[in-house]
Amino acid sequence: xxxxxxxxxxxxxxxxxxxxxxxxxxxxxxxxxxxxxxxxxxxxxxxxxxxxxxxxxxxxxxxxxxxxxxxxxxxxxxxxxxxxxxxxxxxxxxxxxxxxxxxxxxxxxxxxxxxxxxxxxxxxxxxxxxxxxxxxxxxxxxxxxxxxxxxxxxxxxxxxxxxxxxxxxxxxxxxxxxxxxxxxxxxxxxxxxxxxxxxxxxxxxxxxxxxxxxxxxxxxxxxxxxxxxxxxxxxxxxxxxxxxxxxxxxxxxxxxxxxxxxxxxxxxxxxxxxxxxxxxxxxxxxxxxxxxxx
Amino acid sequence: xxxxxxxxxxxxxxxxxxxxxxxxxxxxxxxxxxxxxxxxxxxxxxxxxxxxxxxxxxxxxxxxxxxxxxxxxxxxxxxxxxxxxxxxxxxxxxxxxxxxxxxxxxxxxxxxxxxxxxxxxxxxxxxxxxxxxxxxxxxxxxxxxxxxxxxxxxxxxxxxxxxxxxxxxxxxxxxxxxxxxxxxxxxxxxxxxxxxxxxxxxxxxxxxxxxxxxxxxxxxxxxxxxxxxxxxxxxxxxxxxxxxxxxxxxxxxxxxxxxxxxxxxxxxxxxxxxxxxxxxxxxxxxxxxxxxxxxxxxxxxxxxxxxxxxxxxxxxxxxxxxxxxxxxxxxxxxxxxxxxxxxxxxxxxxxx
Numbered sequence: 001x002x003x004x005x006x007x008x009x010x011x012x013x014x015x016x017x018x019x020x021x022x023x024x025x026x027x028x029x030x031x032x033x034x035x036x037x038x039x040x041x042x043x044x045x046x047x048x049x050x051x052x053x054x055x056x057x058x059x060x061x062x063x064x065x066x067x068x069x070x071x072x073x074x075x076x077x078x079x080x081x082x083x084x085x086x087x088x089x090x091x092x093x094x095x096x097x098x099x100x101x102x103x104x105x106x107x108x109x110x111x112x113x114x115x116x117x118x119x120x121x122x123x124x125x126x127x128x129x130x131x132x133x134x135x136x137x138x139x140x141x142x143x144x145x146x147x148x149x150x151x152x153x154x155x156x157x158x159x160x161x162x163x164x165x166x167x168x169x170x171x172x173x174x175x176x177x178x179x180x181x182x183x184x185x186x187x188x189x190x191x192x193x194x195x196x197x198x199x200x201x202x203x204x205x206x207x208x209x210x211x212x213x214x215x216x217x218x219x220x221x222x223x224x225x226x227x228x229x230x231x232x233x234x235x236x237x238x239x240x241x242x243x244x245x246x247x248x249x250x251x252x253x254x255x256x257x258x259x260x261x262x263x264x265x266x267x268x269x270x271x272x273x274x275x276x277x278x279x280x281x282x283x284x285x286x287x288x289x290x291x292x293x294x
Numbered sequence: 295x296x297x298x299x300x301x302x303x304x305x306x307x308x309x310x311x312x313x314x315x316x317x318x319x320x321x322x323x324x325x326x327x328x329x330x331x332x333x334x335x336x337x338x339x340x341x342x343x344x345x346x347x348x349x350x351x352x353x354x355x356x357x358x359x360x361x362x363x364x365x366x367x368x369x370x371x372x373x374x375x376x377x378x379x380x381x382x383x384x385x386x387x388x389x390x391x392x393x394x395x396x397x398x399x400x401x402x403x404x405x406x407x408x409x410x411x412x413x414x415x416x417x418x419x420x421x422x423x424x425x426x427x428x429x430x431x432x433x434x435x436x437x438x439x440x441x442x443x444x445x446x447x448x449x450x451x452x453x454x455x456x457x458x459x460x461x462x463x464x465x466x467x468x469x470x471x472x473x474x475x476x477x478x479x480x481x482x483x484x485x486x487x488x489x490x491x492x493x494x495x496x497x498x499x500x501x502x503x504x505x506x507x508x509x510x511x512x513x514x515x516x517x518x519x520x521x522x523x524x525x526x527x528x529x530x531x532x533x534x535x536x537x538x539x540x541x542x543x544x545x546x547x548x549x550x551x552x553x554x555x556x557x558x559x560x561x562x563x564x565x566x567x568x569x570x571x572x573x574x575x576x577x578x579x580x581x582x583x584x585x586x587x588x589x590x591x592x593x594x595x596x597x598x599x600x601x602x603x604x605x606x607x608x609x610x611x612x613x614x615x616x617x618x619x620x621x622x623x624x625x626x627x628x629x630x631x632x633x634x635x636x637x638x639x640x641x642x643x644x645x646x
Contacts, residue, residue: 035424085622091423100614107610268439271432278417
C-alpha cells in the first residue's frame with residue numbers, strides 16, 4: 001500500500017510534463033487540424049532557449065519572460081516557413097513536414113548547444129521536497145502540475161470567450177466558413193502556433209527544472225502523443241487527464257509488471273496504451289466522435 | 295502504363311500490347327544498356343562505390359515496400375525501420391543460432407516482417423490519416439522493445455554472409471549481384487502489382503475509401519494486404535542489410551531512419567517504383583555527399599565543432615531540409631519531374 005501511494009504520486013507528478021506537451025498538441029490541432037509531431041522537440045528547444053537566457057545573467061523574472069517570447073517567435077517562424085505553404089494540401093504533407101521538423105530541430109539543437117546535458121545555471125525555485133502525510137513530492141514536479149492546471153484554465157477561457165479563440169474553433173471546422181465570417185485564416189494559424197510555442201516554453205522551463213536538458217528528450221514528446229490521443233484530440237482538459245494517466249501507467253507498469261515483462265515495460269507502456277486506444281476508442285475519452293465509417 | 299508516359303504514335307490494339315512497359319526500340323536499347331551498366335558496375339567500381347551500390351539496392355527494396363503502403367494505399371507507415379529490424383533479427387538469429395541457410399532465412403525474415411506489419415497495421419482497419427501514423431509510431435517502439443527484451447537485447451547478433459550450393463557471397467561483388475537481382479525482381483513485382491487489380495484497389499482506397507467500398511472493394515482485406523506486402527519488402531531489406539554488415543543490432547534502425555525512408559517515398563514520387571528508385575538513389579548519394587561535406591563545414595567552425603556531433607547534426611539538418619523543400623515545392627516527387635522532362639523532349643521543337 002505504501003508503495004502504491006508512492007507510485008501514485010510519482011506517476012501523477014511525472015505525468016505533469018506530458019500534460020504540458022499534450023496541451024501544445026491540442027492547441028495546434030484544435031485550430032488547424034494539423035497534428036504537430038514536433039511539439040515535443042519544440043519543448044526541448046524552449047528548454048534550451050530558457051537555458052540561454054538564464055546564462056546571460058539578467059534577473060530571473062525578466063529572463064523567463066524573454067524566454068517565453070523567444071520560443072513563441074521561434075514557433076511562429078516555423079509555422080510561417082514550413083506549415084503555411086501546406087494549407088489545403090493532403091494530410092500526408094503536414095505529417096511529413098512535422099516529422100521532419102523533429103529531425104531538423106534536433107540537428108539545430110545539437111549544432112547550437114552540443115550533445116551534453118545541461119542544467120539551468122540559476123536557481124528558480126528552491127529545489128526540495130514537500131512532505132504530505134509522510135509522502136515526499138518533489139517541488140518542481142508539483143509546480144509543473146500546478147502550472148499545467150493554470151494553463152488549461154487560461155486556455156479554456158481563451159477558447160470560450162476571446163474572439164481569436166472562437167475564431168480558431170471556426171477555422172478548425174471549415175476554413176471557407178472562417179473566411180466568410182471575416183477571419184484571417186493565416187493570422188489564426190500563426191496565433192495558434194504562437195500559443196503552442198508559449199506552452200512549449202512553459203514545458204521547457206519545467207523540463208529544465210526536473211531533468212537535465214538533452215537533445216534526446218524528443219522521445220518524451222512522442223510519448224505525450226499518447227496522452228493527447230487518450231484525452232481526445234480536441235480536448236484541453238482531456239490532454240491533462242491523458243497526461244496524468246500516461247504518467248501513472250508508466251510508473252505502475254514499471255513497478256508491477258517489470259518482473260513479468262522485463263524492465264523496459266515502463267518505457268513502452270505509453271505506446272501500448274496508444275495502440276489500445278486506437279483499437280477501442282480512436283477519438284479518445286473527451287474528443288469529438290466523428291460519424292464516419294471507414 | 296499511364297497515358298502520360300506513353301510515346302506518341304504507338305497505339306495498343308490488343309490487351310497484350312496494352313500491358314507493355316517498354317514500347318519503342320530505343321527504350322529497349324536504353325533498358326539493356328542500363329542493365330549492362332548495372333551488371334558491369336563491379337568491374338570498374340572501387341570497393342567504396344560498390345558498398346554504396348549495395349546500400350542503394352537495399353534501400354530501394356525498403357522504399358518500394360514502403361511505397362506500396364504509403365504511396366499507393368495512402369496508409370502512413372512511419373515504422374518501416376522497425377519492420378526492417380524484425381527481418382534483420384529474424385534471419386540473423388535463424389542463420390547464426392539454428393545454422394539455417396541464408397535463403398530460407400531470407401524468406402522467413404520477409405514473412406516475419408509481414409507478420410509484424412499485419413499486427414501493427416490491424417488498427418488501421420478502423421482509422422485513417424494520421425491515426426495510422428500514430429499506430430505505426432507506437433508499433434515502432436513496441437517492436438524495438440520486444441526485440442530488446444526477448445530476442446537478444448541491444449548486443450545484437452552476428453549475421454554471416456550467405457552460401458548457396460558451394461557458391462559463396464562472401465565478397466562484396468557477389469553480394470552486389472545478390473542484392474541487385476533481388477531489387478530488380480521485387481521492383482518488377484511491385485511495378486506489376488501497381489498495374490493489377492490489387493494495385494488499382496489500393497489507389498482507390500487512397501483516393502476515397504468510402505467510394506471504393508461502394509465499388510465493391512473489400513477495404514479491410516486490401517489495407518491488410520498492403521501492409522503485409524510492404525512489410526515483407528521491409529523484412530527482406532532488413533535481412534539483406536544485416537548480412538551485408540555481417541552483424542545486426544537495434545542501433546542500426548533508429549527512428550529517424552524510418553522518417554528518412556518515408557521522405558524517400560515523397561521525394562521520389564508516391565505510388566511509383568521508378569520514384570522509389572530515384573528517392574533511394576538520391577538519399578544514399580546525399581548521405582555520402584554529406585559525409586564528405588559535413589567535416590569540411592565543421593572545419594570552418596572550429597568553435598562549434600568541438601563537441602564532435604557537428605557532422606551528425608548537419609546530416610539531420612540537410613535531410614529534413616531536403617524533404618521539407620520537396621513537400622513544399624514538388625509534392626509529386628522526382629518521378630513526376632522525370633516524366634515531364636521526357637515529355638518535353640518527346641515533343642521537342644513543337645511543345646505547345
